[in-house]
Amino acid sequence: MTRTTLLRPAITRTTRAAPYLSALAATALLLTACGTERAGVGGTGVGTAESTSRTQVADPGKDGVRVTSLTFPSPSPTPTRSDSIAADGLATDSGIVAAYEVVNKTTETLTYSVVITFMSADGGAMGNQTVTVRDVGPGKTVRGTVRAGELPPSTPQVTQAKVLEVTKVPSNEAPAAPGTCPASGVRVSADRGDAAMGLRVVGLHLDNCGTRDYTVDGYPLLELLDDDLKHVDGVKILDSTGAVTPGSADDKQQPGPVTLRPGESATASLVWRNTTEFGTPVNVPYVRVRAKDGADPVIVTPNLDLGTTGKLEVTSWQETEH
Structure with a gap:
């Protein structure tokens, strides 16, 4: 990746x-x-x-x-x-x-x-x-x-x-440039991710760079996009229930309101396996992310190699520990 x-x-x-x-x-x-x-x-x-x-x-x-x-x-x-x-x-x-x-x-x-x-x-x-x-x-x-x-x-x-x-x-x-803050007062970005034994994890990051508190509740809203930035069908986006990683710490996190004061951050994760069996492997280069309903969209490029699993798990927003 x-x-x-x-x-x-x-x-x-x-x-x-x-x-x-x-x-x-x-x-x-x-x-x-x-x-x-x-x-x-x-x-x-x-x-x-x-x-x-x-x-x-x-x-x-x-x-x-x-x-x-x-x-x-x-x-x-x-x-x-x-x-x-x-x-x-x-x-x-x-x-x-x-x-x-x-x-x-x-x-x-x-x-x-x-x-x-x-x-x-x-x-x-x-x-x-x-x-x-x-x-x-x-x-x-x-x-x-x-x-x-x-x-x-x-x-x-x-x-x-x-x-x-x-x-x-x-x-x-596009994600905001480093050192800048969008008019919304929040930055959304994705990290380079981690891969081990077929399990893939990419972190989503939400930073309150503005001057007011910002509250999210539950899960980021996602839309999967192809190379032409068109909607990708056939992939289920699952709230973190252990469908991809049974028994993991992620599926035990309880979604709830998270209020970020200026300078504070929260993270969520995209989790999938790139297992390839019968069918055509699916690759998703772009993901449109909204921190919450009504938020400005940001397109990140995690390059999801979903294989033939047809599943992508997303964890809830959790405040970053300081």
Whole structure:
């Protein structure tokens, strides 16, 4: 299950090697850590490289997103501190940067989450990075960069990059950017989940980032969506009764009112098994979540590999322990 990570990147176009470092420094300020969203995570800088070289990339792309070029730092002519760290066997910032472009060919404003994989000459993946590109208008093209980040010294040389995965949702239903609070005063997001012995669990998170108390009662409201954001039929959404995980702690939780003061949070879980027997396996890339009846919808991307079970269990909202 690819997960991945949901601030709007300022896009800078660079066409010559000389101004590259200043453009990259500006881009680095916009990178966020892995979690609900992550925009081009990777290291603290380009190290000691004094010049760079750019290589065009023949990436066919996916869903209107493609990698256009790779920029590599030139080796330092003299030993540096970062060289000695690498000699100790620790990962150092590679200084490799991929340029990408996002073309919205639809008729609505979209927010994209893009996974870019950096590869060696033989096609082996050396590392993946995720970048979020917000509010791309209909017919618009947005360009940006993402860093390969830290790579162990033993990693084969990166020579190419491509778009590995693209998810896109209407911007008015996208999870809020880190550090921002929607007009509703609450943030809804999904984590990367956990999997063990065929059991899958993805956490839903509800954060009161507003200035007033916020009360939920019972279970989040869910709608399962396919790749085209259309309703998925044939899957039963079950309140936590132990139908998927008999005897678990989840099915013993009692649903009830939960009031969150500003700064407080609650969680619920999506639980399923990816058992595959007779029939056609069902995959659900998107879930539309409402914290309660009448709440604003938020589309998260847990990529539910439901197999042929036809069941998804949801637990009730429970206040997060502090």
